[in-house]
Amino acid sequence: MTASSLTLYFAPGTCALATRIALLEAQAEHTLVTLDFAAQQQRSPEYLAINPKGRVPALVTEHGVLTETCALLLYVAQRFPVANLAPLDDPFALARMQELNSYLASTVHVAHAHGRRGNRWADAPESIADMQRKVPQTMAESFEDIENYYLRDSGPWVLGNRYSVADPYLFTLARWLRSDSVDIAQFPRVAAHQARMLERAAVQKALG
Incomplete structure (x- = not known):
């Protein structure tokens, strides 16, 4: 192969x-x-x-x-x-990229899944319903962290001026906010990142 x-x-x-x-x-x-x-x-x-x-x-x-x-x-x-999709020459920047990717996988994705896959964690209908009610809060809290910590620098991308694979991952999970009853407008940096991603040819082809 x-x-x-x-x-x-x-x-x-x-x-x-x-x-x-x-x-x-x-x-x-x-x-x-x-x-x-x-x-x-x-x-x-x-x-x-x-x-x-x-x-x-x-x-x-x-x-x-x-x-x-x-x-x-x-x-x-x-x-x-x-x-050049990762800072392979910079151990700190690479770890920073992996830090956000890990957060998206372990925290954001799990918070979102509580609204749709509650039976992974509970059996009682009332427990699953409680998890579903919590999703807008936990997703909003997660993206508040992303807004104020991971996107706090002045660059257009997660790693400042350097585009990386963290950007399509963030783009993908931020697209779930609407279905989780969270208004992305609460997070201007996340919203701006979404708009920049939508201008990229690879993103347009992937969504096409």
């Missing part, structure tokens, strides 16, 4: 969008396989053989299958260094 035969398993509206954007930014040839979550294709025996977790994204490479957005984004950045 060569770089041109990478295969990304994807579903619309999911965090897999971040990896899709990164691959397009890197101009990495790849095959896109879109799963129909409504038809439960992510739980099919064929897909579970690829990713037993039954989630997206999953990226098939010549060395095996990779899952989890943080891992895939760093892989793309390292696999295609000419695209």
Whole structure:
């Protein structure tokens, strides 16, 4: 398998969008396989053989299958260094990028999932309903942290003037705010970041 035969398993509206954007930014040839979550294709025996977790994204490479957005984004950045999608030459900046990506995965995504996947954490209907009610608050609090900490510098991107794979990841999860009953206008820096991302050709192609 060569770089041109990478295969990304994807579903619309999911965090897999971040990896899709990164691959397009890197101009990495790849095959896109879109799963129909409504038809439960992510739980099919064929897909579970690829990713037993039954989630997206999953990226098939010549060395095996990779899952989890943080891992895939760093892989793309390292696999295609000419695209300059991560500060591979700066340990601090790279850790800073990974810090935000980890926060998006471990805190923001989990807060969002409480509104849709409550049965991962509770069985009682009242417990699940309580988690759902909490989502607007926890998502707003998470993005307040992003607004005031990760986007506090003057640059247009997460790492200031340097675009990185943290930007499509933030873009992807910020798109969930509306469905979580959070007004993005509360966070001017996040909103401006969304607008800048929408101007990028890779983002437009990924959303097209």
